[in-house]
Amino acid sequence: MQLPEPNCDDEPMLVTTVVIKRKRCWLRFHRGYLIWETMKAPIARWTLPLTDVLTATYGNEAATSLPLAEACKEMQPAEQVVPATSTTFVLHYAARDTKNKWRRHEVVMSHDDSRQVASWVKTIRNYLAKHTNRPRKILFFVNPFGGKRKGFKIWEKTVQPLMTLVGIEFKVIVTQRPGHIEEVLMNCELDSYQAAVCIGGDGTFAALFNGLILRSARDRRINLNDPAVELPKPRLAVGVIPGGSTDTLAYSLHGSTDVETACIHVIFGDCSGLDVSSVHSEKQLLRVYASILSYGYLGDVLRDSEKFRWMGPQRYDYSGFKKIIANKGYEGEIALLSETDHPSTCMKCTNNCNRCIEKSRTEDSQDKVSSWLTVRGKFFMVNGANVSCACSKSPMGFSPHCHIGDGCVDIILVRHTSLLNNIRMLWRLSSKDKTLYDLPFVEVYRAREFVFRASHSLNLESTASTDCIVGTESSVARTAVSVWNCDGEVIDAPSVKIKVHCQLLKVLSRRMQVPPPDSPSCFCFRL
Numbered sequence: 001m002q003l004p005e006p007n008c009d010d011e012p013m014l015v016t017t018v019v020i021k022r023k024r025c026w027l028r029f030h031r032g033y034l035i036w037e038t039m040k041a042p043i044a045r046w047t048l049p050l051t052d053v054l055t056a057t058y059g060n061e062a063a064t065s066l067p068l069a070e071a072c073k074e075m076q077p078a079e080q081v082v083p084a085t086s087t088t089f090v091l092h093y094a095a096r097d098t099k100n101k102w103r104r105h106e107v108v109m110s111h112d113d114s115r116q117v118a119s120w121v122k123t124i125r126n127y128l129a130k131h132t133n134r135p136r137k138i139l140f141f142v143n144p145f146g147g148k149r150k151g152f153k154i155w156e157k158t159v160q161p162l163m164t165l166v167g168i169e170f171k172v173i174v175t176q177r178p179g180h181i182e183e184v185l186m187n188c189e190l191d192s193y194q195a196a197v198c199i200g201g202d203g204t205f206a207a208l209f210n211g212l213i214l215r216s217a218r219d220r221r222i223n224l225n226d227p228a229v230e231l232p233k234p235r236l237a238v239g240v241i242p243g244g245s246t247d248t249l250a251y252s253l254h255g256s257t258d259v260e261t262a263c264i265h266v267i268f269g270d271c272s273g274l275d276v277s278s279v280h281s282e283k284q285l286l287r288v289y290a291s292i293l294s295y296g297y298l299g300d301v302l303r304d305s306e307k308f309r310w311m312g313p314q315r316y317d318y319s320g321f322k323k324i325i326a327n328k329g330y331e332g333e334i335a336l337l338s339e340t341d342h343p344s345t346c347m348k349c350t351n352n353c354n355r356c357i358e359k360s361r362t363e364d365s366q367d368k369v370s371s372w373l374t375v376r377g378k379f380f381m382v383n384g385a386n387v388s389c390a391c392s393k394s395p396m397g398f399s400p401h402c403h404i405g406d407g408c409v410d411i412i413l414v415r416h417t418s419l420l421n422n423i424r425m426l427w428r429l430s431s432k433d434k435t436l437y438d439l440p441f442v443e444v445y446r447a448r449e450f451v452f453r454a455s456h457s458l459n460l461e462s463t464a465s466t467d468c469i470v471g472t473e474s475s476v477a478r479t480a481v482s483v484w485n486c487d488g489e490v491i492d493a494p495s496v497k498i499k500v501h502c503q504l505l506k507v508l509s510r511r512m513q514v515p516p517p518d519s520p521s522c523f524c525f526r527l
């Protein structure tokens, strides 16, 4: 949130002199900004929006870090006792660098009169409590199993100390098994929380919002198995702190998979509307996803890579190599409710994205939808991307112009072609500046709904002459179709119906920002 630049000639709300690094400075609190400047030449001035302040603490207050076992009990924020003797206070704030990474900084300010110090600490804390939407109590889930199995460390080293510092009350649950997050969310008391946040990868985040949606649906008696259903909006905001293998969601939201950055987004409490898509079979709701649903190659890779989890994230390279050699294409038909604009003609989705803001204001933009379109063929893979799906290995992702809150998915169809072209496509995916859009065997559409039907019979014909088919009819059917990779979870039903639910989730992120070339690198700038 950008505030207007303060006019320093106006009357300040609060002003005093403080000592910072042995220099006497004026300190002003004025219209949502803190401004401090040296009193003697050479004059230097710093301007900091209060929205970027994390907290203010007394000089003799120390941030404590608890072992995870103790933190699993519900934690109250430490009693904010005013140490009457303190003549210093520390201003903790966050600043963003050019690579979308937010870092915590602090300035120590001193004053001879401890009442002045107490007044500043109180004023800053009161402002943050009253004029921002910061969560006061958060339910955390830590997946100790995702990515390089660093969930515990991330909690203990970075997340817990920061939450304690800013006085956020929390409860933390360490996941014991797949499905644990959904179980907890279906049964626990949620009324006292403002947000639920996970430390894990895309699969853990998916478990978090699937659990919240299931809970909201049960509370409101909504039958989710109807494919036409409008999913209920969970009341709680959600957040993700990267602790997985690819962490595409964290990357697409914050522009970085940095843990401290993600924590700072959670603390700031500013929310962006995130679309999610429901995946139905003929009979029931299978899953809701926020990142990508992918059939064919990526489905095969996921299914195979689960056997090699002990390898860590490198399992994807190993299975990826195996499955690209083995891929013979999958027959299918996709019917999509297509929007008129092509993804490549859009701006990238960053903070204050006009397209997403516009969609959040208009109730239903069906008028913009053109028509149903059908595409048939043999595919290397079929993807429905809800976000750009960028990650450190693929800085542009599947669809760099995909929007997180426009009520659409970008459908990327990669036709069955030669092994060389498949490798070319994967190579392109790792590029820093090129997209898949212009490859001759790739088709890209933007849609609000789509239906995919796997063509077993066609596939049987095409694979009949190969060694894939052995034995009974059921094993024939198994080898003839692929599975879906749904935010890193396998869905075994090849024929599915997908519907986008515009900005169903409030996700804790200020989003990535694209700085103008010559702008200062952070909001706290020196004049």
Ligand SMILES: Nc1ncnc2c1ncn2[C@@H]1O[C@H](COP(=O)(O)OP(=O)(O)OP(=O)(O)O)[C@@H](O)[C@H]1O
Pocket (backbone or CB within 6 Å): 143, 144, 145, 146, 147, 148, 175, 176, 177, 178, 179, 200, 201, 202, 203, 204, 205, 207, 243, 244, 245, 246, 247, 248, 487, 488, 489
């Ligand atoms: N204690 C646990 N033991 C075993 N599996 C768990 C446990 N806790 C969670 N899981 C499962 O771990 C799986 C992997 O988690 P996650 O997707 O977050 O990590 P990842 O696959 O390494 O990362 P990414 O999805 O970003 O590639 C999820 O399917 C989740 O259900």
